[in-house]
């Protein structure tokens with residue numbers, strides 16, 4: 062938020078201070094709904110405050126008190142009515158998300174790459190609408206939730222593109238092994254060995270900050286070994302593109318400006334994104350070839 | 361409490377009286393007519409209620425987010441006309457309320473935080489004044505460049521730092537952060553936009569640099585920069601504060617390293633940090649200068665300390681504290697993801713985060729003293745005794761600051777004491793407050809006890825806001841203060857800009 066707004070009101074500190082001084086939900090709503098929930102501030106907070114948790118909770122409260130009513134209605138209308146009760150029998154399922162589904166060739170590569178032990182299948186209902194509602198802080202009906210979760214009950218391993226969904230799935234399906242698609246692919250040496258110093262590798266920021274301690278080591282090593290650029294700042298936090306999710310649904314921050322900042326001063330010839338939404342955002346701004354990490358399979 | 365209840369008890373008033381706001385409404389209306397956004401709700405003004413020190417509390421009548429020099433100039437012209445005080449604020453890292461507005465307008469400079477231009481040939485950067493140093497570093501690093509010296513704190517702003525000094529662990533070689541400024545765009549207290557440097561409008565430049573925000577608002581700055589290099593770090597350990605400080609001054613004078621400083625755990629485990637920009641410098645130091653240092657390596661020091669406490673079992677609590685502190689702190693001074701081949705990639709991030717985590721807290725209680733070489737050891741030892749008296753655990757941070765003779769006019773009435781030549785030395789005294797509750801009076805008394813050493817020894821004060829109103833005459837004398845006060849009155853007829861900070 063800070064990079065674009067340069068206004069303390071649009072920072073966790075500003076939100077907290079405003080609340081201490083009796084701000085109404087309407088007063089802080091612009092800041093609350095501008096946050097990308099990227100989690101960089103969670104990692105930075107010296108007092109280890111769960112800032113994204115605080116912002117998510119405040120969003121819920123703000124919506125209950127009817128701030129941003131149009132957003133509430135729009136996201137609610139977006140919630141699917143799907144009621145498929147068919148249990149999925151495969152062990153490994155991919156919840157690809159709209160952006161990845163829109164590029165079938167890449168999606169096929171993802172499925173192949175994630176099919177190492179058992180073949181990975183694509184979920185028909187990948188819960189995009191639920192992810193959006195979770196991000197916005199909007200209640201999801203039991204009916205919709207049941208329709209989404211019921212088919213997944215027997216799945217052993219789930220690969221998820223959306224981190225808000227993944228976070229919640231940890232509670233909803235505690236016995237299931239859960240992974241993010243991008244990070245899982247970044248662990249395949251067959252792919253990362255094709256990165257070089259002329260590449261900009263785009264980490265999916267939300268997934269990265271979620272398990273920061275573990276991932277910071279992985280990506281530092283990747284950068285060190287391959288010499289590629291990575292969208293990390295000096296504090297080793299990932300700079301988000303602001304693509305996808307709630308910001309795509311109701312834009313508060315300019316994704317193109319984020320992308321330009323990520324690219325600024327970097328002398329690269331190719332961009333490799335581990336998230337389909339980031340790839341899309343990059344190709345809208347940059348003239349350089351932009352690949353999904355799965356595309357490195359054939360590069 | 362009766363009016364004479366505190367008779368005989370020396371007190372330093374640090375919070376000024378709130379400005380009553382007589383002309384506020386007319387001013388606010390006029391300002392809004394110019395299209396400048398003025399935020400007046402409590403949720404906005406309350407954001408700035410205190411500074412990093414957390415002891416001074418005050419509310420502005422309204423807040424303006426700085427967006428351009430023209431906007432700032434328009435605001436200042438109106439404020440001057442209506443006699444409305446304006447307090448400028450960057451990262452808000454002052455500790456005595458210098459960036460807290462006791463009424464009037466709070467001008468938040470962080471709204472002006474863009475890098476304007478990087479000149480790779482001339483090795484200069486032009487940036488807006490409200491930028492945080494670490495954001496400037498982000499932009500420079502993309503070009504393989506770095507700033508020269510900046511506070512080891514992620515939320516200090518460039519403009520604020522230039523106004524008070526700013527030190528880094530390379531200040532003994534490169535001087536204070538303010539000395540890196542080549543030219544400035546300043547909005548004067550009467551609302552003129554003026555470019556100044558040592559060549560152009562030099563008097564204004566001299567007054568604004570290290571000028572506590574009295575003579576103008578820094579809206580843009582051109583700074584010297586350099587190619588980026590990672591750091592080769594070495595730590596030496598001492599059990600004597602005096603010996604460590606002597607060694608620090610010795611290596612600074614020998615100019616045999618690129619970074620130096622002292623960090624302590626009370627006065628029991630003192631670490632002298634020495635670092636280099638190149639392998640050649642490091643090799644030369646190890647060959648020629650290492651032997652002059654009386655500090656130990658980590659293992660020999662640990663063995664000596666263990667032996668010391670084995671013979672003094674009644675001090676087991678202290679030994680345990682030191683051990684635990686070392687275990688918590690040391691990994692954060694060399695985090696693997698900020699190191700490469702044994703070199704530290706970004707000192708500001710590593711040290712700032714370590715400072716936040718291990719020294720920080722909700723309040724920054726860090727009084728400091730800035731001295732000439734001759735007075736430094738005494739100042740450190742006396743300050744250490746004060747720390748011991750007030751707190752069970754504390755730390756000291758000492759660095760040298762190279763002075764530039766040609767910048768003498770900048771230093772007048774600054775954090776650099778007039779008797780300092782070659783180098784000034786700074787020491788911060790920082791209690792570990794932990795979860796203990798200390799009253800504001802306790803903390804303020806501690807700070808005043810440190811500042812009183814400065815008055816007694818004839819030192820100055822630096823870094824987080826530098827000199828305070830309550831001490832400036834006692835420390836630097838009436839003559840120089842009166843001279844600057846006269847200049848201030850001329851430059852700022854209604855005395856609106858950063859009132860009560862030093863005058």
Ligand code: SF4
Pocket residue numbers: 062063072073095096097098099100101102103112113
């Ligand atoms: S979660 Fe990301 S966008 Fe939101 S406040 Fe934290 S750093 Fe900013």
